[in-house]
Amino acid sequence: MTEGHQESGGGDSFDLSQFYQIFFEEAGENLDLMEQMLLNLNLETADDEELNGIFRCAHSVKGGAATFGFADVAELTHQMESLLDRLRRHELQPNPMMVDVLLESADASRVLLARHQTGETGEPPSNADLVRRISELAAGGAPAPAAAPPAPAPVVAPPVPVPVAAPAPLSANPGVRQLEIRMGPLERPDQVDGVKDLFRDIVGLGSVAEVASGRADTRVFHATTSSSNEDLLDLFAFHVSREQVNIREMGAAAPGAATWTDRDDPPPGAPVAPAPGFGFFEGAPGVPTGGAAAVTVEATEARPAAAKTGAAKPAPSPVAAQPEAATIRVAISKVDQLINLVGELVITQAMLAQNSQTLDPAANQQLMAGLADLDRNTRDLQESVMSIRMIPMSIVFSRFPRMLRDLASKLGKKVEFVTQGEATELDKGLVEKITDPLTHLVRNSCDHGIEMPADRVAAGKPETGTITLSAAHQGGSIVIEVRDDGRGLSREKILNKARERGLEVSDQMSDGDVWQLIFAPGFSTAEVVTDVSGRGVGMDVVKKNIAALNGTVEIDSSEGYGMRVSVRLPLTLAIMDGMSVGVGDEVYILPLSSVVESFQVKDDAVNTVAQGSRLVKVRDEYMPVIELEKVFQVPRYDGGKSSDIMVVVEAEGSRVALLVDELLGQQQVVVKNLETNYRKVPNVSGATILGDGKVALILDTSTLVRRSRH
Amino acid sequence: MPLILAVDDSPSMRKMVSFTLAGAGYQVVEAVDGIDAYEKAQSQTFDLVLTDQNMPRLDGLGLTRKLREHPNFKTTPILMLTTESSDMMKQAGRAAGATGWLVKPFDPARLLEVIKKVIK
Amino acid sequence: MSESDQSGKVVSGPREYLTFRLDQEEYGIDILKVQEIRGYEKPTRIANAPEFIKGVVNLRGTIVPIIDMRLKFNCAQAEYNSFTVVIILNLRNRIVGIVVDSVSDVMELAPENLKAAPDIDGSVDSSAVVGLGSVGDRMLILLDIEKLMSSVDMGLVSVEA
Numbered sequence: 004m005t006e007g008h009q010e011s012g013g014g015d016s017f018d019l020s021q022f023y024q025i026f027f028e029e030a031g032e033n034l035d036l037m038e039q040m041l042l043n044l045n046l047e048t049a050d051d052e053e054l055n056g057i058f059r060c061a062h063s064v065k066g067g068a069a070t071f072g073f074a075d076v077a078e079l080t081h082q083m084e085s086l087l088d089r090l091r092r093h094e095l096q097p098n099p100m101m102v103d104v105l106l107e108s109a110d111a112s113r114v115l116l117a118r119h120q121t122g123e124t125g126e127p128p129s130n131a132d133l134v135r136r137i138s139e140l141a142a143g144g145a146p147a148p149a150a151a152p153p154a155p156a157p158v159v160a161p162p163v164p165v166p167v168a169a170p171a172p173l174s175a176n177p178g179v180r181q182l183e184i185r186m187g188p189l190e191r192p193d194q195v196d197g198v199k200d201l202f203r204d205i206v207g208l209g210s211v212a213e214v215a216s217g218r219a220d221t222r223v224f225h226a227t228t229s230s231s232n233e234d235l236l237d238l239f240a241f242h243v244s245r246e247q248v249n250i251r252e253m254g255a256a257a258p259g260a261a262t263w264t265d266r267d268d269p270p271p272g273a274p275v276a277p278a279p280g281f282g283f284f285e286g287a288p289g290v291p292t293g294g295a296a297a298v299t300v301e302a303t304e305a306r307p308a309a310a311k312t313g314a315a316k317p318a319p320s321p322v323a324a325q326p327e328a329a330t331i332r333v334a335i336s337k338v339d340q341l342i343n344l345v346g347e348l349v350i351t352q353a354m355l356a357q358n359s360q361t362l363d364p365a366a367n368q369q370l371m372a373g374l375a376d377l378d379r380n381t382r383d384l385q386e387s388v389m390s391i392r393m394i395p396m397s398i399v400f401s402r403f404p405r406m407l408r409d410l411a412s413k414l415g416k417k418v419e420f421v422t423q424g425e426a427t428e429l430d431k432g433l434v435e436k437i438t439d440p441l442t443h444l445v446r447n448s449c450d451h452g453i454e455m456p457a458d459r460v461a462a463g464k465p466e467t468g469t470i471t472l473s474a475a476h477q478g479g480s481i482v483i484e485v486r487d488d489g490r491g492l493s494r495e496k497i498l499n500k501a502r503e504r505g506l507e508v509s510d511q512m513s514d515g516d517v518w519q520l521i522f523a524p525g526f527s528t529a530e531v532v533t534d535v536s537g538r539g540v541g542m543d544v545v546k547k548n549i550a551a552l553n554g555t556v557e558i559d560s561s562e563g564y565g566m567r568v569s570v571r572l573p574l575t576l577a578i579m580d581g582m583s584v585g586v587g588d589e590v591y592i593l594p595l596s597s598v599v600e601s602f603q604v605k606d607d608a609v610n611t612v613a614q615g616s617r618l619v620k621v622r623d624e625y626m627p628v629i630e631l632e633k634v635f636q637v638p639r640y641d642g643g644k645s646s647d648i649m650v651v652v653e654a655e656g657s658r659v660a661l662l663v664d665e666l667l668g669q670q671q672v673v674v675k676n677l678e679t680n681y682r683k684v685p686n687v688s689g690a691t692i693l694g695d696g697k698v699a700l701i702l703d704t705s706t707l708v709r710r711s712r713h
Numbered sequence: 714m715p716l717i718l719a720v721d722d723s724p725s726m727r728k729m730v731s732f733t734l735a736g737a738g739y740q741v742v743e744a745v746d747g748i749d750a751y752e753k754a755q756s757q758t759f760d761l762v763l764t765d766q767n768m769p770r771l772d773g774l775g776l777t778r779k780l781r782e783h784p785n786f787k788t789t790p791i792l793m794l795t796t797e798s799s800d801m802m803k804q805a806g807r808a809a810g811a812t813g814w815l816v817k818p819f820d821p822a823r824l825l826e827v828i829k830k831v832i833k
Numbered sequence: 834m835s836e837s838d839q840s841g842k843v844v845s846g847p848r849e850y851l852t853f854r855l856d857q858e859e860y861g862i863d864i865l866k867v868q869e870i871r872g873y874e875k876p877t878r879i880a881n882a883p884e885f886i887k888g889v890v891n892l893r894g895t896i897v898p899i900i901d902m903r904l905k906f907n908c909a910q911a912e913y914n915s916f917t918v919v920i921i922l923n924l925r926n927r928i929v930g931i932v933v934d935s936v937s938d939v940m941e942l943a944p945e946n947l948k949a950a951p952d953i954d955g956s957v958d959s960s961a962v963v964g965l966g967s968v969g970d971r972m973l974i975l976l977d978i979e980k981l982m983s984s985v986d987m988g989l990v991s992v993e994a
Contacts, residue, residue, distance in 0.1 A: 019729065019821075026725035062767050063723050066796060069818035070726065233799075244816045245799075281792075281827045283813035284803070288781070289790030290812050291831055347894065589878065635880035680927040681889060681898040682989060684879055692891045698877040 019071055026067045027120050033060040034109045041105055042404050046097050054091040061087050064112065074197055075127055076115045082134050083108050086141040095143060104136045179229045185249040187221025195222055195243050225253065244280045338391055345388045346673040350692055352381045353670050357694035382671065396474040397425035399434055403445055403472060410449050417456050417466055418449055423473035429481055433572060436552055440545040444485040444568050445470060447541065452489030452566055464488065486567045492518055492560040500526065518558035522546040573688065579674050583667040583699065584650060587637035590699045592672055592691055597704040599651040599658060601666060619649060619660050627711035630662040634686060654704040659711045674701060715832050716740045716757065720750040720776065721765040721794065730763065733821040747771025751779050758785045761832045766795040774809045781810035790831045852937040852973055853920065856908040861966060862978040864939055868923040873913055873932060883988045890930065892921065898989065901932040924979050929989065942966045
């Protein structure tokens with residue numbers, strides 16, 4: 004294990020390492036949640052629930068880290084927790100510096116956790132500066148900003164907040180004191196080694212020196228500090244539980260004048276008190292009576308018995324209507340296996356359906372009824388299974404607020420981030436692959452799109468730019484857009500750059516085509532290459548990544564007003580409803596979701612226009628005709644069929660009519676990837692296995708539609 | 714075989730506690746917060762309740778209070794697992810009707826030791 | 834079995850080769866790359882593909898392209914009958930089937946039986962020819978089938994648009 008990791012006490016029979024993985028995941032989620040809540044925190048009107056929620060995240064990570072022996076994480080999160088505790092008790096007013104330091108601390112915690120998870124050795128990064136800043140903020144001060152790398156642009160720094168509300172007297176602060184701190188009995192005396200580090204790492208805590216204790220299970224320190232006993236106990240808590248610590252002011256007389264806490268040390272020679280760290284309330288329900296070492300400790304001070312409704316502890320969080328979805332974790336491989344099996348089931352069911360078509364329905368009533376049921380059940384099963392892998396886009400969107408906040412701040416820009424359609428669902432596999440390209444597009448918008456605040460104002464725009472990320476289903480695709488209201492693309496600059504690079508361009512090119520030029524490798528019109536983006540390696544990789552997902556990217560821009568990048572992806576259609584059509588001896592599949600209608604065509608309805616393309620009139624509309632026989636060079640044999648059926652399909656907002664020989668039927672098909680063993684085939688989006696075992700190609704209606712526009 | 718209700722919003726803690734208890738021969742039911750625990754308590758009687766303090770929706774103190782109002786749980790041992798052992802916490806726990814407390818971080822051996830003392 | 838040398842050079846230790854026939858010539862390929870041998874079934878045609886790519890077939894749920902080696906190597910004739918054989922190859926990046934005239938047997942060839950191939954001005958991509966093996970009075974042209982199938986002109990690899 005890494006340095007800084009102690010095995011929790013206990014015997015060999017308890018191997019806590021089996022819980023580490025759960026803890027790492029859980030801690031990761033808590034830190035993510037905490038970050039999200041911090042970013043959404045409204046500093047002026049932060050309510051109890053929000054603050055409590057953030058506190059709980061830090062508290063939970065601290066608890067687990069301490070239990071499982073990750074002292075460095077426990078220490079840092081303990082600091083965070085202290086600050087958050089004061090915030091949730093309204094002893095302090097939240098301010099941007101606190102949010103910053105908490106965000107940074109969450110990051111640092113993640114780093115520490117990752118080190119433990121991967122078993123890295125060597126010096127862990129020092130968090131002394133973070134700890135210092137947190138302590139100072141928690142004490143109500145305004146610490147000197149962290150030693151950050153010099154910002155390239157004037158950072159819009161928040162004004163130094165005036166510390167609000169004197170800290171409640173949780174700790175009386177009697178000035179500098181000399182304390183004797185006894186820790187014991189300790190199961191493992193070395194567990195408090197960290198105490199000295201605390202005094203070293205926390206600026207202003209004081210100084211400490213160890214002295215002989217006279218007992219093997221006890222360690223004694225002499226400390227000079229201005230911190231209160233409570234604060235010290237808190238600090239020591241992750242090394243040693245409170246029960247085991249005695250703090251006594253030195254130079255004081257016998258107990259009475261000094262500030263004792265909790266347990267007294269039993270005089271040497273007396274039987275050592277049973278293991279501390281727990282206790283029972285005398286007379287409480289359920290307490291064992293009689294013999295067996297029932298340690299009953301009573302803090303019976305003459306305090307008015309707190310009413311049954313509870314003590315001065317922070318009020319328990321109100322029972323909020325927050326339905327907690329019960330979830331279980333499942334390995335992705337199992338889900339994929341399940342999807343494959345359902346896919347095979349669909350094929351088998353299709354085969355049965357096909358083979359049973361020749362049967363006499365009357366004589367096989369039960370069989371036919373059973374097959375109909377099977378069809379329905381298979382469809383339902385398929386839908387359920389596919390939805391397992393679908394997750395909402397919010398998962399993808401969630402990383403952006405933080406990223407943009409940091410990026411904008413670094414660049415000195417003001418950016419507001421808006422999301423739409425977070426609930427739109429996407430297959431998990433796609434989510435993983437779309438994240439990088441989207442990140443690049445969003446960074447681009449921030450870096451190159453949104454102008455500096457002063458420039459925006461000069462241009463009559465609001466100082467704060469907006470970047471919008473949206474997702475929506477359209478037909479069988481998901482469309483994800485990144486929009487900004489920045490400076491937009493400069494047609495002139497792009498054309499010039501393209502000429503410089505020897506690309507063939509003309510001034511007559513449409514805007515759309517000009518924008519597509521930025522996808523060329525090495526293309527960048529940024530004047531200054533920041534380290535953020537703009538090395539020109541970005542956009543072509545983005546396009547490639549998206550193409551690899553069978554998706555498309557389009558750009559729309561208006562110079563001075565902004566830019567929009569639209570990414571269109573087919574939803575993973577492992578199973579799809581298809582319409583099979585016949586052309587010659589061959590069978591092709593159309594995605595049913597693109598099919599609008601079909602009809603038999605009469606010759607007079609088809610007009611031939613220039614260059615041999617044909618149009619067909621459908622009610623009042625003329626639409627292009629695409630002869631599949633020609634596109635796919637289907638061999639015709641003498642006396643064979645000819646095409647006289649039109650199937651109207653719609654894709655990307657346009658309609659075309661496909662000319663085929665016959666309609667063969669509708670069925671569910673399992674989509675197989677052609678590129679796994681072969682390569683991308685034009686106009687084809689995949690392949691499927693028909694009921695008779697033969698392969699049929701699935702047509703890509705988008706490219707077919709695009710063909711018709713030149 | 715005694716049946717224990719283990720309440721904690723942290724999955725890793727729950728697992729650790731469950732595993733430890735199960736290994737010692739106890740039967741364990743897990744709950745993720747006070748509300749979940751209370752609902753489970755409607756349909757089963759437990760021989761012991763172990764509960765974390767800081768949880769969403771309903772915390773340890775709140776759960777303890779509710780349980781004590783339930784006829785089946787008037788005398789069931791309820792132990793609070795808490796990182797705080799200040800006087801204030803003890804007052805609050807006592808007032809809510811808890812049987813006792815166990816300070817976090819604790820290790821499995823201590824957990825079992827305490828449970829043995831108090832389980833019926 | 835000794836390690837395969839990436840450059841295709843002859844390496845120490847005997848290796849096993851599946852031998853097959855294309856027209857008058859006999860070829861040998863690493864048996865480890867062979868997944869199975871099947872009869873020929875008419876594949877689904879892929880439009881605008883090179884003539885020697887006959888199309889794709891369904892191999893127990895996987896879509897596998899079928900390449901007719903006789904057409905690729907410009908053999909005199911290519912018949913499709915009950916004796917026509919398809920060798921299914923399991924290569925590093927893909928599964929692909931090749932149509933050949935017939936499959937002979939599996940031969941073990943020791944390094945001593947291998948000779949470097951002279952520069953053949955044939956239709957076989959000579960960079961894929963590993964060497965010549967002789968067994969009795971048979972002469973085998975040994976191919977690096979992995980290299981052959983991933984060459985651009987085999988049409989399986991997408992060329993960057």
